[in-house]
Amino acid sequence: MNALANNQGPRIKHAAGDAAPYETVTIDKLTPLIGAEVGGVDLAAPSNRQMDEIHRALAENLVIFFRDQELTQQQHLDFGRKFGELHVHPAAPSEPIHPALMIIKADKDSPRANGEGWHSDVSCDEEPPMGSILYIKECPPAGGDTLFANMYAAYDALSDRMKAYLEGLTAVHDGEQNYRGTYANFGIADKPSYPRAEHPVVRTHPVTGKKALYVNKGFTRRILGVPRDESDGILAYLFEHMANPLFQCRFRWRRNSVAFWDNRCAQHRAMWDYWPHSRYGNRVTIKGARPV
Numbered sequence: 001m002n003a004l005a006n007n008q009g010p011r012i013k014h015a016a017g018d019a020a021p022y023e024t025v026t027i028d029k030l031t032p033l034i035g036a037e038v039g040g041v042d043l044a045a046p047s048n049r050q051m052d053e054i055h056r057a058l059a060e061n062l063v064i065f066f067r068d069q070e071l072t073q074q075q076h077l078d079f080g081r082k083f084g085e086l087h088v089h090p091a092a093p094s095e096p097i098h099p100a101l102m103i104i105k106a107d108k109d110s111p112r113a114n115g116e117g118w119h120s121d122v123s124c125d126e127e128p129p130m131g132s133i134l135y136i137k138e139c140p141p142a143g144g145d146t147l148f149a150n151m152y153a154a155y156d157a158l159s160d161r162m163k164a165y166l167e168g169l170t171a172v173h174d175g176e177q178n179y180r181g182t183y184a185n186f187g188i189a190d191k192p193s194y195p196r197a198e199h200p201v202v203r204t205h206p207v208t209g210k211k212a213l214y215v216n217k218g219f220t221r222r223i224l225g226v227p228r229d230e231s232d233g234i235l236a237y238l239f240e241h242m243a244n245p246l247f248q249c250r251f252r253w254r255r256n257s258v259a260f261w262d263n264r265c266a267q268h269r270a271m272w273d274y275w276p277h278s279r280y281g282n283r284v285t286i287k288g289a290r291p292v
Helices: 048-061 073-081 151-156 160-166 228-242
Strands: 026-029 036-039 063-066 098-106 131-138 146-150 170-174 196-200 202-204 211-213 220-223 248-251 257-262 266-270 279-286
Touching: 026 048, 036 048, 048 063, 048 257, 063 248, 073 098, 073 131, 073 279, 146 151, 151 211, 151 228, 196 202, 220 228, 257 266
Parallel strands: 036 063
Antiparallel strands: 026 036, 063 257, 098 279, 131 257, 131 279, 146 248, 146 266, 170 196, 170 220, 202 211
16 A cells, blocks of 8 residues: 555645636646646747637646747747746846847756756746746757646645644745856856845735745745744755655657746756756746735
């Protein structure tokens, strides 16, 4: 008998099923909890009805993927703007004349790759990004996958006592440690300071109304209002809990693939396992609101 049957692991809640079939796109789920490949749409020119169904697919799956897309830089930006105003990264390099088009690149000369640890993009901002759209144009022959984790499921699987403890707590998210010196290999000079913000440990999604854990190993430094050692212990537990493979999907990139994830309820981690090969693409990030 496995751990779940013995009540020794998290209880996983599955969606009851879609209310209606999709009409203009196809949906192929990666797991029951998170991730789906969306087919039958050209992101350079989606119809209004397809846009409605892309919104729905993102809300239902937290991260959605598109294969075989041929996008110019401007089309990538235009697709992102269909979801809101674009966010400019506080530290990372961007393409010439397009500050909202972040460069995602790692090769044999890179000291690191973007997003190697679990995180929600730029959660250190006062108003963290709503979502991110990554378009990969060059892939290694193997490796370079990205993992995504469902923070609704991570919250739901907590005990009632832990949920009660976390209710109303806030935590500090700080970009200093992540960003200072990180992009020196791109010739990017450090700024005098980087974003720092306080956010609820549990946030309510503005579209779905669901609660999600909103702390991450990349940016969350401490929980406020409790002793430092207590904060360290609780965060260590939450970081380990939310990285449970039961909450995850894994996406294998191919050239001209696109991933679109909701930073308000999902975290991700890029695998840096393809040295000395290269991976290159661009990310468009959509502004969000202050977490509540």
